[in-house]
Amino acid sequence: MMHRYENREALAEALAAGVAAVLAGGIATRGGATLAVSGGSTPKLFLQTLAKADIDWASVCVTLVDERWVPESSDRSNTAFLRRHFLQGPAAQARFEPLHEDAEAPEDVLDEIEARFSRLPRPFDAVILGMGGDGHTASFFPGGDRLVDALDPAGRLSVVPMRAGGAGEPRVTLTLPRLADARFLAIHIEGIEKLRALEAAEAAGPETEYPVRAVLRAPREQPLQIFWAP
Numbered sequence: 001m002m003h004r005y006e007n008r009e010a011l012a013e014a015l016a017a018g019v020a021a022v023l024a025g026g027i028a029t030r031g032g033a034t035l036a037v038s039g040g041s042t043p044k045l046f047l048q049t050l051a052k053a054d055i056d057w058a059s060v061c062v063t064l065v066d067e068r069w070v071p072e073s074s075d076r077s078n079t080a081f082l083r084r085h086f087l088q089g090p091a092a093q094a095r096f097e098p099l100h101e102d103a104e105a106p107e108d109v110l111d112e113i114e115a116r117f118s119r120l121p122r123p124f125d126a127v128i129l130g131m132g133g134d135g136h137t138a139s140f141f142p143g144g145d146r147l148v149d150a151l152d153p154a155g156r157l158s159v160v161p162m163r164a165g166g167a168g169e170p171r172v173t174l175t176l177p178r179l180a181d182a183r184f185l186a187i188h189i190e191g192i193e194k195l196r197a198l199e200a201a202e203a204a205g206p207e208t209e210y211p212v213r214a215v216l217r218a219p220r221e222q223p224l225q226i227f228w229a230p
């Protein structure tokens with residue numbers, strides 16, 4: 001289902017209101033809620049808006065859909081981005097589950113990260129994905145060395161490392177099955193270039209070409225929500 005807004009402010013307000021309602025619903029019915037968000041640049045305004053929502057943030061667990069393997073002191077760190085733009089004000093009460101640990105390579109600590117994520121409630125209440133102009137989402141990059149594992153709908157892992165030409169540093173990413181069963185699943189994109197890339201991804205073709213296809217094609221009870229503004 002496609003939601004188009006006149007501008008990015010209106011999109012941020014609408015998406016934040018929708019996610020806050022989903023989280024409040026999770027808290028009311030299950031006593032807690034889980035939210036996985038994307039890094040990159042697009043989510044900043046949405047996250048700043050969501051952080052002010054009047055919900056019981058202490059009952060919310062927040063995590064990332066993917067992380068760049070850099071220390072938190074790096075301006076490439078999605079964790080640092082979240083701490084700066086989201087885990088502030090009321091939302092500072094949320095519990096943050098990091099995807100990164102202090103180690104040279106993701107493989108050094110992968111078992112610990114996998115174990116932590118396997119203990120989180122499943123499915124997530126809300127997952128908000130971004131998308132790159134090359135059709136990647138989370139760290140499902142075209143040409144990624146673990147792309148097939150990450151997109152395996154029957155895969156049992158929650159987290160895989162990923163290296164790809166377009167990715168910069170090594171990444172860790174939640175896997176397709178861990179993300180695609182979210183109660184509320186959204187892709188948030190802005191700008192005409194990303195809209196065109198999404199349209200290209202909606203056409204027939206292999207998932208390895210535009211990995212976001214795996215998300216677009218995942219069978220779901222509730223429709224995937226796409227949020228776009230120019």
Ligand SMILES: O=C(O)[C@H](O)[C@@H](O)[C@H](O)[C@H](O)COP(=O)(O)O
Nearest residue numbers: 038039040041042130131132138
């Ligand atoms: O860590 C990351 O890089 C993201 O989670 C990634 O999947 C992001 O959503 C897209 O690359 C879009 O990024 P922009 O919003 O910066 O265009």
